[in-house]
Amino acid sequence: MDIYLSGNIEIGMGWHGVEHDGIRTYRWSTGLTNLRLNGETADQIILFAGTEKSGRLIQFYADESLIAETKTVSGWNYYVIPFEPCVHFSIVSQTFMVPENDPRSLGLMVSKIFLADFSISSPVVIPELPSKFLARVIPPKRKIKAANSNGVDLGLGNETAWYANCPSVLTQSCYETGIFDLDYNDTRVFLNPSIFDKNGLYLLARQSDLKTNSSQGHHEVFDNSLRFFELDDNLNISQDLNITLKSKYKNEQFEDPRVVFHNKNLYVSCCNYLLPSQQYLHQKLLVFNDHLDHVHSIDPIFGGNGQDVLSNTKTEKNWTWFSHNNRLHCVYTMNPHEVVEINELGEPISRYITYSDILNQWPYGECRMGSNPILIDDLYFNFFHSSLPWKRGKRRYFMGAYTFESTPPFRIVQVIQDPILTGSEFDINNLDSPLVVFPCGAVFQSDNWLVTFGINDERCGWIRLPHSYIASLLNRKPVSR
Numbered sequence: 001m002d003i004y005l006s007g008n009i010e011i012g013m014g015w016h017g018v019e020h021d022g023i024r025t026y027r028w029s030t031g032l033t034n035l036r037l038n039g040e041t042a043d044q045i046i047l048f049a050g051t052e053k054s055g056r057l058i059q060f061y062a063d064e065s066l067i068a069e070t071k072t073v074s075g076w077n078y079y080v081i082p083f084e085p086c087v088h089f090s091i092v093s094q095t096f097m098v099p100e101n102d103p104r105s106l107g108l109m110v111s112k113i114f115l116a117d118f119s120i121s122s123p124v125v126i127p128e129l130p131s132k133f134l135a136r137v138i139p140p141k142r143k144i145k146a147a148n149s150n151g152v153d154l155g156l157g158n159e160t161a162w163y164a165n166c167p168s169v170l171t172q173s174c175y176e177t178g179i180f181d182l183d184y185n186d187t188r189v190f191l192n193p194s195i196f197d198k199n200g201l202y203l204l205a206r207q208s209d210l211k212t213n214s215s216q217g218h219h220e221v222f223d224n225s226l227r228f229f230e231l232d233d234n235l236n237i238s239q240d241l242n243i244t245l246k247s248k249y250k251n252e253q254f255e256d257p258r259v260v261f262h263n264k265n266l267y268v269s270c271c272n273y274l275l276p277s278q279q280y281l282h283q284k285l286l287v288f289n290d291h292l293d294h295v296h297s298i299d300p301i302f303g304g305n306g307q308d309v310l311s312n313t314k315t316e317k318n319w320t321w322f323s324h325n326n327r328l329h330c331v332y333t334m335n336p337h338e339v340v341e342i343n344e345l346g347e348p349i350s351r352y353i354t355y356s357d358i359l360n361q362w363p364y365g366e367c368r369m370g371s372n373p374i375l376i377d378d379l380y381f382n383f384f385h386s387s388l389p390w391k392r393g394k395r396r397y398f399m400g401a402y403t404f405e406s407t408p409p410f411r412i413v414q415v416i417q418d419p420i421l422t423g424s425e426f427d428i429n430n431l432d433s434p435l436v437v438f439p440c441g442a443v444f445q446s447d448n449w450l451v452t453f454g455i456n457d458e459r460c461g462w463i464r465l466p467h468s469y470i471a472s473l474l475n476r477k478p479v480s481r
Contacts, residue, residue: 003027006114008038012088016104017335017359018366026050029107035089042115045083046129049108050076056094058108060123062086070123072108080124083115101409104355168426169437169461175469180460181236190227192454194441196259196266201231201443203452204268205460206255221275224253226268228292235462245286246294249309251275258440260372262323265289269321272309280304280312283319300346303332318369322380334367334384335359339410352409361415364388364398370439371451379403379413381470383439383451394434397423399453401470414474421463423456433457
């Protein structure tokens, strides 16, 4: 989730990525930070911002005109600034740097930006907002681009993300795209598939079966597990492997698999929880031997992830794993880029955090992990997802790609600028789901990528992409650090 933005205000240039301190979501500003106002008018603009550094000068510009200046006050405060209509609202501040592994220049931690209707003639900095400052709470209105990287018109025009239409994922790309022919029906769906190459291609998909839960007044819920399939050369199902997963608890659920080979075994990361309901989602590693027998599991103890499915302190999702120097590593978050080495007991060994300004290149929502990283030459390649508001409280998803360095601290090198695929209302959506394109797997064969993804929480899709095409998109502009 991004910081709160009132009305049509949009994040512009100069902001660092979204962070959370356990209390609030915020972004660090830099020496020159920009907001796009998109025609908004008000008496003042208010920033709810924090800093430990008092007395630093902050200046505020409406387009190129200086309209106010003040100094920072330690702690979290409301910076109430007289407002003038403009296209760009800029914040210029004296910055500082922190030691150790953070090369960024930092200004203010900004958690909220909103508009108010109460005239003031000079800026004020106050710890609490008096009732006389009546904030205008206007639903945010994000706009997304009209074409993707293939030059295919997505039909978005100038409409907002709530109401924009775009064609089926099967027709968005000039490259071969399809849906796996699985046993979909009214009470069973397959979604969010991974793929791996083990002397032939195999598909690993989440199977969701609708059932009645008598403990919740006959409420219908989905029972989720993982299914393994062998594929032929045309990506058709040639065999159902009927693999049994070892469960520790009754009604244990497994979903959203990602696959990595490590020490001659197959490791499957998944989202894990219990029915009928559980407060937090858990990350688990299922370990399979060469015969694809589930031999044991690992419960990584990191972040909010506990020693088993019942021990989490917060929801953990979208960890993606890779093997570096015969040691397990996972990408915990993409922004900041946090990579953690975890041993076979699930204990964290090393942690690497690096920062880059990726959201200025990817304006399609907060980047979250997707497929497991694959090493090509001296870079790891990864396909990720993000989302923006759509309608009825649901979201539209986007698929992108990025690379990061192959040695610690695993800094991000490149991020694609436009979506490869976009969730579509023209794909099947019997469950009234968000418009989802959710990459979970990728294999690299003969200079081509085969990427698998979920479609609207109901289908398993795939797309073949030439490596030269992905590389050309990634090379358009290096990521700033």
